[in-house]
Amino acid sequence: MRTPDPQQRESKRMALLDAASQCFAEAGFVATRTADICALAGMSAGNLFHYFASKHEVLLALVAREGEEIQQAMAPLAKAADPLAQLLAFLDHVCQLACDRHYAGLALEISALGHRDEAVARLVKANDRALRDGLEALVRAADKAGQLHTSLSAPEAANWLAALIDGMFARVAADPDFHPAQQTPVLQGLVVHLLQGR
């Protein structure tokens, strides 16, 4: 076995995760074979096992990567001057992500797997926690900046923001005629109502 340098190794690992995410979204985790993932990543079958012990480990790495991406995207937002504007811009970004049916399908597949796989469930829960923590930090920052008029607590508000995001993704999965990119103003209007309406 060749031992590629760490950077090359990481890049191949990421390519396998990208290929796996597409396979899982399209065929589902159970029906996907590691050979399918290798083929899509342009590697020979079996190559995957130099990077991951099993298909299940690929899945866990994929969900963990999603969590890191959420944290990296959200960490700077609450420190900005206008937290409410940052929140609305973040929701616009989420609308763009939701437009990607592959991304939306994968999110749904992973949620469903989390229902019967403890390790996936733990990671999904951690990712959801990361999203809500990020949203809650934004809500608290907006409150500190005097931007809020709501009787909701910060955790309650974060939960409802997460519900709106979840709802968008579910709509994309359920209805091909629902185009989130066109719905950003409605989503932002609901969020402003949630945070300033009462």
Place this chain on the structure above:
Amino acid sequence: MRTPDPQQRESKRMALLDAASQCFAEAGFVATRTADICALAGMSAGNLFHYFASKHEVLLALVAREGEEIQQAMAPLAKAADPLAQLLAFLDHVCQLACDRHYAGLALEISALGHRDEAVARLVKANDRALRDGLEALVRAADKAGQLHTSLSAPEAANWLAALIDGMFARVAADPDFHPAQQTPVLQGLVVHLLQGR
């Protein structure tokens, strides 16, 4: 083989569907064996095949039954005197359903299966269509009764109502601390904003 009378046959069929819904919600469709369903329904293994040709047919019957229940629940609402009040009461009913983690888990499992099973996808789409048609009829009735002040079209409003419902179910699945029954006023407030806010 005994040939039970039609009413008894229908009642056994329903008992099998109830048992299947619990098995699918807890273990997932793939991991559930028909023997598990029979055991939970208090029937001997194999009895299921007197009622359904396969586990897959059980799943399809379950999703079809869900669609019939949606239609039956929604049909009378738009004909009532105060359509907006009916809509808010319906959402309260949905919050109660979402409190049932078994029901919420099954909804998620079925959505995920619909991603890679054409027959399930068709039924899920039909059920979603039935829900949105019901919501849209309510929105149009509320508009006719002069209860709306919104720039959203009736289909757009119905889609957002469905997104709020989907989001609630997703929150229940993601976060054990989210209790929909306590959140009914917030949901109703968002809906009133959606339909009367602008």
